[in-house]
Amino acid sequence: MSKLALISDVHGNLPALEAVLEELDKHVPDHWLCLGDVVGYGPFPSECIDLIRERNIPTVMGNHDAGVAGLLTIRHFKGPNKELISLTNELLNNDQLKWLEKLPYTLVNDDKSWLAVHANPLDPSKWEYVDSAIKARKMLGKIDQKLCFVGHTHIPGMVSDQIGVMEFKEGHKYLINPGSVGQSRDGDFRASCCIIDIEKWNVEMIRVAYPMEQVLTGLYKLGFSRAEAHQLLRY
Secondary structure, eight states, X not given: OOEXXXXXXXXXXXXXXXXXXXXXXXXXXXXXXXXXXXXXXXXXXXXXXXXXXXXXXXBOOOHHHHHHTTSSOGGGOOHHHHHHHHHHHHHSOHHHHXXXXXXXXXXXXXXXXXXXXXXXXXXXXXXXOOOSHHHHHHHHTTOSOSEEEOOSSOOOEEEESSTTOOSOOTTSOEEEEOOOXXXXXXXXXXXXXEEEETTTTEEEEEEEOOOHHHHHHHHHHTTOOHHHHHHHHTO
């Protein structure tokens, strides 16, 4: 395996997912990973699940996936997203709900060189954010894998195990976050994803434009106000 495509935090945003998959296909990845939260926030959970499954993309469980599947109580969610979590459960069929329920918390490749998780590999079901270099380096020191792929923060980035090492190169351990497909939180509203060439030690963070109005319209059709829809999309 050389090229690895990373996506995360799709959040029921079908237009963004379709745009990202189309862009990543151009890189001809050997392997794909989805770092969880296929659902939540967005109006197209069923379509996103079907597309991820159709593409046979290995996926770990995110907190929104757990919430919709009934594995995390609704009190963990706030604002209009709390209503959307309940509504998403109604929009999915039993097969889709079972798929969410059975998602693993972590994935590790055969040679154990990388680990994939939605939030924090040290305790995946607590959904703690790895949102600083200090937290990332502390976590990297406690895992065996040289690469750890995480989502959850909706902000793309890479942190090495050593202060001052900014490049992706052999001999170090790295945390890599591809950002969010469906709800970016870094001021750039485009969908975010990542391509990693493990053999060449190259990481490319990619941004992809998509028709956001289609997502807002989908939320309006579900009964959300304009203000609520913009809040859900962080737009």
